[in-house]
Amino acid sequence: xxxxxxxxxxxxxxxxxxxxxVSLEATEGEFISIVGASGCGKSTxxxxxxxxxxxxxxxIRVAGAPPAREPGRDRGVVFQRYSVFPHLTVRDNLVAAEGxxxxxxxxxxAARRAARARAEETLDRIxxxxxTYAYPAALSGGMQQRLAIAQALAAKPRVLLLDEPFGALDxxxxxxxxxxxxxxxxxxxxxxxxxxxxxxEGFKLGDRVVVFDKPRRDTQAPDAYGATITYDFDARDGGIxxxxxxxxxxxxxxxxLKTPG
Amino acid sequence: MRLINRKPGRPxxxxxxxxxxxxxxxxxxxxxDIRRAENPRDKLLPAPAQIAMTAQRLVTEPDRRSERILFxxxxxxSLERLGLGVGIAxxxxxxxxxxxxxxxxxxxxxxxxxxxISMIPPLALLPILFISLGVGEAxxxxxxxxxxxxxxTRDLAQRVREIPAEMLVKAQTxxxxxxxxxxxxxxxxxxxxxxxxVRLGLGPAWLFLIASEAVASESGLGYRIFxxxxxxxxxxxxxxxxWITVLAVLIDYALRVVSARAFPWAxxxxx
Numbered sequence: 042x043x044x045x046x047x048x049x050x051x052x053x054x055x056x057x058x059x060x061x062x063v064s065l066e067a068t069e070g071e072f073i074s075i076v077g078a079s080g081c082g083k084s085t086x087x088x089x090x091x092x093x094x095x096x097x098x099x100x101i102r103v104a105g106a107p108p109a110r111e112p113g114r115d116r117g118v119v120f121q122r123y124s125v126f127p128h129l130t131v132r133d134n135l136v137a138a139e140g141x142x143x144x145x146x147x148x149x150x151a152a153r154r155a156a157r158a159r160a161e162e163t164l165d166r167i168x169x170x171x172x173t174y175a176y177p178a179a180l181s182g183g184m185q186q187r188l189a190i191a192q193a194l195a196a197k198p199r200v201l202l203l204d205e206p207f208g209a210l211d212x213x214x215x216x217x218x219x220x221x222x223x224x225x226x227x228x229x230x231x232x233x234x235x236x237x238x239x240x241x242e243g244f245k246l247g248d249r250v251v252v253f254d255k256p257r258r259d260t261q262a263p264d265a266y267g268a269t270i271t272y273d274f275d276a277r278d279g280g281i282x283x284x285x286x287x288x289x290x291x292x293x294x295x296x297x298l299k300t301p302g
Numbered sequence: 303m304r305l306i307n308r309k310p311g312r313p314x315x316x317x318x319x320x321x322x323x324x325x326x327x328x329x330x331x332x333x334x335d336i337r338r339a340e341n342p343r344d345k346l347l348p349a350p351a352q353i354a355m356t357a358q359r360l361v362t363e364p365d366r367r368s369e370r371i372l373f374x375x376x377x378x379x380s381l382e383r384l385g386l387g388v389g390i391a392x393x394x395x396x397x398x399x400x401x402x403x404x405x406x407x408x409x410x411x412x413x414x415x416x417x418x419i420s421m422i423p424p425l426a427l428l429p430i431l432f433i434s435l436g437v438g439e440a441x442x443x444x445x446x447x448x449x450x451x452x453x454x455t456r457d458l459a460q461r462v463r464e465i466p467a468e469m470l471v472k473a474q475t476x477x478x479x480x481x482x483x484x485x486x487x488x489x490x491x492x493x494x495x496x497x498x499x500v501r502l503g504l505g506p507a508w509l510f511l512i513a514s515e516a517v518a519s520e521s522g523l524g525y526r527i528f529x530x531x532x533x534x535x536x537x538x539x540x541x542x543x544x545w546i547t548v549l550a551v552l553i554d555y556a557l558r559v560v561s562a563r564a565f566p567w568a569x570x571x572x573x
Contacts, residue, residue, distance in 0.1 A: 093471055112474035123466035126473075128490045128567050137486070138476050146482025176567040189472075196476045 044069035044232055045090075045200060050099030051267065052085055058267030059085050063099070065251065065270060072226060072233045074247030074276065076240055081253045081268040083236045087204050090234055091116055103199055114142060117198030121205045124189035125177045131188055132173045135160035138195035160195075167191050167221065183214035187221055194229060203235040207242065219246060243276070250274040348537040356537040357544075372526065377545070379521040380511060383439060387446025388507050392500050394447070395454035399492065400484050402455070403462020413459065420452030425513055437518040442511065449510040450503035457502075461495040462488050494568040497561040501554055508550060 043066035052060045060082045067073055077083050088094045089101060092109035100108040103115060112118070125134050136156045140148040148156050164170050167187055169180075177185055186206055193201060206222075207215045223246060226233060237243050243250045252272040259265040278284040310318060327350075334347040348356075360373040368375075398416065401408035428445055435441040465488060473487050512524030519525035523542055530538045561568075 091471065091475070112471050114475065114477040116475055118472060118475050120468040120472070123468040124472055126469065126487060126491075128565070141473055141482050141486060142477025142479075143482065144479070146478055146486030178567060178569060193472075193475065198475065 043067060044071075044104055045234075046102045046105075047090075048099050048101075050089060050096040050101065052082070052089060052094065052096050053267065057264050060089075060096075060253075061267040061269055063269050065273075067232060067234075067249075069104075069232055070230045072235070072246060072248045074243030074250045075234060075236045075253065076238070076243045076250060077253035077268070079238075081255060083253050084204060086253065087202055087234065087236050090200070091118055091202055114196055115199045116202060117193035117196055117200070118202045118204070119186065119189045119193050119206045121208045125185055125192060127177050130174050130176055131169055131180070132157060132160045132164060134177065134188055134192050135163055135195050138192045142196075163191055163195065181214070182210050183218055186210065186218060190222065190225060194225060194231070199232065201231045201233045203233065205236055205238060208238060215242070222246060244274075244280050247276045250276045345534045345536055348540070353537050353540050357541045360538065360541055372521075373545075375521050376523050376526050376542075377549075379519075380515065380523040381549070383442050383515075383522070384446065384504075384507055384511050386439075387443045387511070388450070388500060388503060390443065391447045391451035391454060391503065391507075392496060395451050395458050395499065396489075396492075396496055398455045399458025399462055400488055402459035403465075403492075404484055404488055405480070409459075416452050416455050416459075419448075420456060422448075424449035424510055428514060428517065431514075432518060442514040442519070445510045445514045446507050450506050453506075454496075454499045454503050457499050458492055458495060461492045465491055494561055494565040497557050501557050504550065504553060508546065512546075 045065070045067040047063060047065040050060065050063050051058065063086065065073075075083050075086065085094070089096050091112050092101075093112055095108070095110060102108060106115075109115070118124075126137060129137055136148065136153065139156045139159075140146060140153070147153075161170070161173060164173055169184060169188060169191075172180060172184065177188065180188065190201075190203075190206070207218050210218060219242065225231075235243070235246065240250075250272075251270050251274075253268045254271040255266055255268045256271055257266040274280065275282045330347070331350055334349050337344045337347050338349065361371065364370055365372045398412065402412050402416070403409070424445060427448060428441075431441040431444050431448075435444055469487065470483060473483050478487065511522075512527070515522035515524030516528040523546055527539050527542050
């Protein structure tokens with residue numbers, strides 16, 4: 042049963058095709074990494090998933106709902122930068138995840154106190170407790186992204202979209218962020234789409250790795266064709282396929298199931 | 303060592319800070335001495351001591367007819383007009399700037415209009431304001447508003463548009479409505495810029511205030527300057543000019559301090 046269903050979408054800007062014939066089915070709880078060269082429509086695809094743009098053709102449905110026309114609470118997002126609000130303290134950034142959907146964009150009274158208590162709890166859990174009252178500008182890049190992910194998850198979206206969330210971080214921080222994200226995902230069972238430039242990262246975190254590329258090229262007119270999904274890898278079990286097939290057909294041979302690494 | 307790499311220490315910086323002020327004072331004193339050596343009753347460049355005496359008389363002695371100290375009456379009247387004008391301008395610039403910056407429909411409808419309005423030389427409108435609103439307070443406040451609001455609006459709209467698109471999308475994914483985004487995301491983020499816009503607008507605001515007071519008024523700092531000009535009372539004029547400058551500097555400083563205190567997250571932008 043597919044949870045996110047992308048049916049034959051195409052997107053073009055000013056008559057110039059960026060994406061064409063892109064179809065993808067994802068089940069609930071799946072983690073899909075999206076990789077590809079620069080300028081081949083990965084981020085465009087994410088914007089379409091986000092409903093920040095509407096495709097020129099085709100449609101995207103989440104949980105069977107009609108295609109969304111603008112971003113909403115069902116799709117959370119974390120960008121590489123600018124994902125937290127600089128004028129709010131770390132705690133109030135989490136509170137905003139609950140308050141922004143209110144008519145005036147904020148909570149009052151008991152509801153606010155409760156939201157603040159929840160936010161403080163979350164901050165302690167994700168190791169940002171000491172920064173509760175700091176402004177994001179005082180946080181390191183890794184802390185900001187951790188806050189951004191926690192903020193997106195606090196709104197309890199159906200799908201989490203990540204646009205190169207760790208692209209601006211140093212390798213060490215990146216590793217600890219991988220752990221953080223894997224842990225958050227294990228807790229929430231969230232369906233995740235992550236655009237990344239880092240193949241290893243894509244395979245490490247994803248259940249599937251889809252590759253965007255241009256299958257057709259016209260050297261006379263480089264812009265004539267758009268990109269589409271050219272590969273769809275099974276990234277589970279360390280990226281080595283057919284492991285589960287084996288388990289299915291040879292349940293009595295557990296010694297064969299040791300995954301390397 | 304290159305000139306661009308030579309940084310003054312504290313004492314030198316303080317000396318350099320005072321140097322131009324001292325130079326102006328010195329030039330004035332010398333010029334005043336020379337003129338008064340030729341003609342002891344010279345009125346154009348009164349001696350600094352005489353200016354100080356005049357200043358003391360102005361701020362302490364009440365007017366014989368009205369029994370009020372005109373210096374403070376003038377100051378109060380001018381500051382009231384300035385405050386009202388700048389306040390109304392800031393408020394309308396905030397509302398219009400948010401609308402133009404955030405809402406494409408408002409942008410299409412208003413952006414060019416505000417741009418054209420800001421090109422009208424405000425002083426050319428002064429006669430129209432006097433004719434339509436009378437020569438009372440309303441026309442003076444209106445001149446300040448018309449003079450600075452369009453530029454402030456354009457500035458703030460630009461600042462709103464500089465808010466990264468990612469942030470607005472993020473707010474939408476957290477369920478924020480247009481109103482919530484305007485009030486809880488965009489408004490707090492441009493408030494430091496509003497203070498900056500007010501600080502920049504105060505210069506022209508003083509200009510329009512003094513101009514309208516000079517043309518028709520019964521009180522006000524600009525009114526007094528242009529009134530005593532008829533008697534060549536340079537000592538009074540100079541006291542008023544210095545006072546206006548002091549007021550302008552104090553207001554600017556106060557705004558800067560308030561902004562840095564109120565928006566600790568904004569860093570350099572609030573300073």
